[in-house]
Amino acid sequence: MTNRRLRPNNANQPDRRRTLVRVAACVVLAVFVLALGGCGRKGSSDSDIIVTGSTTMLPIAEIAGEMYQKAHPEGRVLVSGLGSSAGIENVVAGTSDIATSSRDLRFEEEGFGLYDTPIAYDAIAVIVSRENPVDELTTEQVRAIFAGEIDNWAAVGGVDQQIGLVNRDEASGTREAFRKTVMGAMPFDRTAAVLPGTGQVRSVVSSAAGAVGYISLGFVNDEVKAVAIDGVVPTAAAVVSGEYPLQRKLHFFTVGRPTGLSADYIEFVLSDAVQQTVVRDAGFTPMTGEVD
Amino acid sequence: MSGSDDKTAPANNLHLVSRATYFKEMLLQYLFLLCAVVAIAGVLLIFVFVGLRGLPVFTEIGPLAFLTGTDWSPTENLYGILPFIWGSVLIMLGALVIGTPLAVGTAVFLSEIASTRVRNIVRPAVEMLAGIPSVIYGFFGLVILRPIIAEISGGLGFGAVTAWFILAIMIVPTIATLSEDALRSIPPGIREASYAMGATTWQTIYKVVVPAAKIGIIDAIVLGMGRAIGETMAVLMVVGNAPVFPESIAAPVATLTTQIVMDMPYATGMHRTALFGMAIVLFIASMALVAAVRLISRFQTSIEARR
């Protein structure tokens, strides 16, 4: 009788234990989740590195920041993209530690003693369909094409075919870089298709024989052909040597030489762990120019 | 059940119950009324809050310069939205031309021809079309339809014509379900009379049933127009987004909705205000279509009353 009574009790025990384990797992999960959520809301402190500036550089600064935090739990990297000018203002005002900027300092910004650490090249490739016989364009020709002054490939040594212009949206850092390095004061042709993504531009250009567009050099693949500009084929080496014209540097600006955690973070961004992964994944060219 | 029923319903015998119960009943009734008024409050809130943000564009740029201006160039402080209005109308009309026959045809099929079994397949399919997120339509249009249009037109494949096909499918559920409701509300006796005269199925549909349900079908098409004008994400992904009057139906174009989405991420100051102004234009257009439907229906009721 007692045995019989005991047995079901015994049999129940593992069940109860399992429930306990489950409850415990839930609690642990909840705590973990809360902790994760809590991370983002701690007040700013000395162990924070505040990075503000260029939206173009947001992915690099942000993902490198996450990686840095994983390796150095004592430091926190807070990244926001407000535009290059706002970043420089903030770092001068002391509200940020590092300003990310996709442009050089303007004349009026030079007196603040900002220290420049270039962290990558942003080179832009002009891409056409692989079927297009045109291999080379001058900067002037590219400008005329994107301004709508040249609308047939025959005018630049190609076959008699209408040029299909593919532009980027105005929020795009690539468009901004292209406008600065190529267009200057010349306005874009407004009848061009405006696409909000690099991959979009690439796939559209690859599938339309007459199309031309521009993307960051790092995103060029064998679906499309990157034409030589002023006789220079776009390669990482030509970018680093400065021969390839459609490029700009991406900068980290600090007040004086970076120190402490900021210096550590910048060094990390310049290391291969970031340069060969994040920088390249974002379509930029590493400072060394070497591509594994 | 409602309205006139209330006068005869025993619920009005509230004098038979205690004062406390009476107050509770009245309180609840006002609570329900309050909830129903939320709908009105919603419309007013949209009007006020979108309106307030968009108003400066009408006062500072001027309603005429804003609505009939042909140049959209925020960097030069030019905020003319006529190209977008044209784009919206062009795309809506094309989608209607393609989508209406398909939708009304499907509705007629469902109400007049299909057996219960076939109906049980087609009707859920139509309803499910309504449930697919517009991003997925856009994605499909971008990856599958655009290259086909590019092949045929020799261009990039972005343009009004690509949006036509995508939108045509998207408005089918709206038009088809509402048209079917209208067709089903026609009493079967009318059809039987027609068949008794020796008419074929098609003659009955064409000469009797569809004319009888005409107003309901027009309502459905007008609501379809509203859906087409307001659609955003799917259109955005296939039109090419050039803020100009398109050279052809296969050339990049922008609509009111797509331009708002393209510009919102970076627009500040008057530019952002102009985007809210465009939202007001869209809101008024959609309300006008709803009002049109109500007017048409009222017109029908007055005709029926005269009969």
Place this chain on the structure above:
Amino acid sequence: MSKTITNAIALTLLWMAAIVTVLVLGTLILYVVVNGIGELSLRFIFTWPEGVAAEGGIWPTIVSTMYVTTLAMAIVTPIAVLAAVYLAEYAVQGVLVNAIRFAADSLASVPSIVMGLFGLALFVDAANIGFSMLSAALALSFLMLPIVMRTTEEAIRAVPKFIRWGSYGLGATKWQVVSRSVLPAAMPRMITGIILATGRAVGETAVVIYTMGQAINLPISPLDSGRPMTVHLYLLAMEGINLPAAYGTALLLMLLILGFNLGARYLLRRNRKV
């Protein structure tokens, strides 16, 4: 003779219209399934996106979508149901009821982008809630309100009159009739309507993009921001770098919405049999 030929041609065309509609749906579903099925895995569902091209999973976006939808449903259901009770049981035809119906129809046809900007202006900026689950849920609830209102009103009107008579006959007050007899009888169809509206909210993009933000985040409190599945899919498709993840997200999203639709349909059918 020509009469029968015309008839045959016309009927064929009508058949074609229906077949095209079904085929388009089939193609859409097949296309997303074929391209997305390879991407689906527990890892895809339960891990976070990583790196520049959002490789890895989409877990935070699923949570954000579920979070905001549940919240919106919780906000909209009581208001919409009570509003429908008013329209179906209490309202006397007149200017006010006309205005309410016109407002509900207008809300139902407000372009979602307008609703998004409205949410941005009112909840995010003016009420200072910020980009958050709550702002998005509030904006979504205005979108869902007319749908739930209409289906609930229809459900209440479909309840046979004798059920009410029976209750009144036992001396019940109006509220007792509504709450004890009518609403329980209308419940399955009401739930169907709520599920359908929820499905609509799950698939919504333009509303949430301006009220929830776009940052990938796992929302805990209703004031947290996040990125729902639709916005994630939109960004992936537009960026065009990581299309497999876009297909995977599209498939999950579609399964979710088909689930809602089939669930609603099942409820409705079961109810009909009873």
